[in-house]
Amino acid sequence: MNSGYKTIMMKPQDKVAVALMDIPTGTQVEVSCQGQIFSIEIKENIEFGHKFAVKPIFSGEDILKYGEVIGVASVNIEPGEHVHIHNLEGKRGRGDIVNVES
Template sequence: MDLNISNKKTALVIDSFDNVAVALTDLKQGEECIIRFNNREEEVTVFEDIPFGHKFAILDIDKDESVLKYGEEIGRMMVPVKKGSYIHNHNMYCERGMK
């Protein structure tokens, strides 16, 4: 696997507990990008277009499972998603604003 990031798109994992990454550029369906976390690098293929600054799963996340960003729960999944799936308000909910 060629992990030369000079020609690869990248995404940011903010905290080692996170299960999402943030796209550092627009990503198109089927593109691979490099994520760095826990002192390693990994390639992830995205399943959908993901705009710059938006989140995608870095591992499978089940329905009602916490979405973790900044090491904190920012919401829960409405549906299960696979690694590389776009995470946004179309498939994630936040109970904090509902209480």
């Protein structure tokens, strides 16, 4: 099955893929990454450049994109849901979170 919608997922441990074109709600997309194939029904409109979950992500769990942690889920996120500021809390560049080593 190839819906014709283009996405990218770089690492097998990633939790999200990125839409390389707008993808409407209800579309079935196939995301492939290093031999793994994920068949995902898009639950919300996903705009070009935005992320969507390819695996279940639980509240409090790190979200991986391109093999790197980009934030933590603030709620449970189902495959096909948009992953953005409404359900992801960023960890990078935060002035209020400081790691201090003794």
